[in-house]
Amino acid sequence: xxxxxxxxxxxxxxxxxxxxxxxxxxxxxxxxxxxxxxxxxxxxxxxxxxxxxxxxxxxxxxxxxxxxxxxxxxxxxxxxxxxxxxxxxxxxxxxxxxxxxxxxxxxxxxxxx
Amino acid sequence: xxxxxxxxxxxxxxxxxxxxxxxxxxxxxxxxxxxxxxxxxxxxxxxxxxxxxxxxxxxxxxxxxxxxxxxxxxxxxxxxxxxxxxxxxxxxxxxxxxxxxxxxxxxxxxxxx
Numbered sequence: 001x002x003x004x005x006x007x008x009x010x011x012x013x014x015x016x017x018x019x020x021x022x023x024x025x026x027x028x029x030x031x032x033x034x035x036x037x038x039x040x041x042x043x044x045x046x047x048x049x050x051x052x053x054x055x056x057x058x059x060x061x062x063x064x065x066x067x068x069x070x071x072x073x074x075x076x077x078x079x080x081x082x083x084x085x086x087x088x089x090x091x092x093x094x095x096x097x098x099x100x101x102x103x104x105x106x107x108x109x110x111x112x113x
Numbered sequence: 114x115x116x117x118x119x120x121x122x123x124x125x126x127x128x129x130x131x132x133x134x135x136x137x138x139x140x141x142x143x144x145x146x147x148x149x150x151x152x153x154x155x156x157x158x159x160x161x162x163x164x165x166x167x168x169x170x171x172x173x174x175x176x177x178x179x180x181x182x183x184x185x186x187x188x189x190x191x192x193x194x195x196x197x198x199x200x201x202x203x204x205x206x207x208x209x210x211x212x213x214x215x216x217x218x219x220x221x222x223x224x225x226x
Binding site: 041 | 213
């Protein structure tokens with residue numbers, strides 16, 4: 001069974017630039033999560049989808065971050081414009097349903113200079 | 114506010130020694146509790162979880178954890194550590210009424226040969 005796929009693996013940008021991350025969850029998984037993991041901290045949930053609907057985006061900085069899952073399968077997370085404090089690893093996870101086991105991707109490491 | 118605390122940032126143990134990683138939670142009621150491991154460049158992997166019932170839960174890779182309601186703790190243990198256990202360990206919790214998984218800040222385990 002293929003795992004959660006994320007790309008790119010690494011990204012380096014300058015502040016005020018925009019960036020996008022892509023996530024393809026495990027086939028058949030209805031729930032998709034984006035987490036932000038700043039160095040030295042635990043992952044923090046940014047947004048959670050159930051199929052193509054948003055379940056929770058309370059911690060998403062909506063002035064600069066956006067995410068979509070238009071067809072209920074893969075998802076993109078965008079930052080525009082990026083700030084220095086956005087430097088982090090962005091983890092995507094999926095689960096079959098809301099209360100089931102999460103499977104994490106390897107993450108995208110973002111450096112904002 | 115709901116929170117998960119891992120008081121130890123780093124722990125160093127000798128190979129073959131026993132291990133205990135601490136985790137405390139602050140919730141209005143008993144949450145669902147999890148331990149994850151993250152190796153460099155890899156996604157988070159679930160070690161074990163506690164939902165209810167027996168307070169001593171067994172996980173993968175020889176790990177176990179004990180839930181203590183009186184101490185609001187869910188400490189992770191392993192009787193004999195292997196060099197391959199060196200990684201970062203995260204405790205996490207969520208309430209039944211919310212699917213949001215809240216992570217602690219992690220404990221980095223170093224293993225001495």
